[in-house]
Amino acid sequence: QVQLVESGGGLVQTGGSLRLACAASGRTSSTSTMGWFRQAPGKEREFVAAITWSDGWTSYTDSVKGRFTISRDNAKNTVYLQMNSLKPEDTAVYFCAAAFAPRAGARVYQYNYWGQGTQVTVSS
Secondary structure: OEEEEEEOOEEEEOOOOEEEEEEEEEOHHHOOEEEEEEEOOOOOOEEEEEEEOOOOOEEEOHHHOOOEEEEEEHHHOEEEEEEOOOOHHHOEEEEEEEEOOOOOOOOHHHOOEEOOOEEEEEEO
């Protein structure tokens, strides 16, 4: 089993920044890809970004490219999501996820473990 705990969410004004963290514990060696997803009220959960533990390969959804940066600290088993130039449409619960597959894609079903989520609210 792998446990994922997110932190760093909060309330920020448009144009502001937040950094989310996801601490992984348990059998982390069984996972290859870490991802961030988000879910706004009344909407489906959507992919935001992903990174691999081994070589740091990254992937982003188009709407966050140039504004968000995903990174990892292998020694701490922690993945980060630096979010800059935040917009009201970024408001959502942000979830961390872990996948067995290397370079896992953007689909929810491709991820095997999930955190509880952290709320990000961007005020206009």
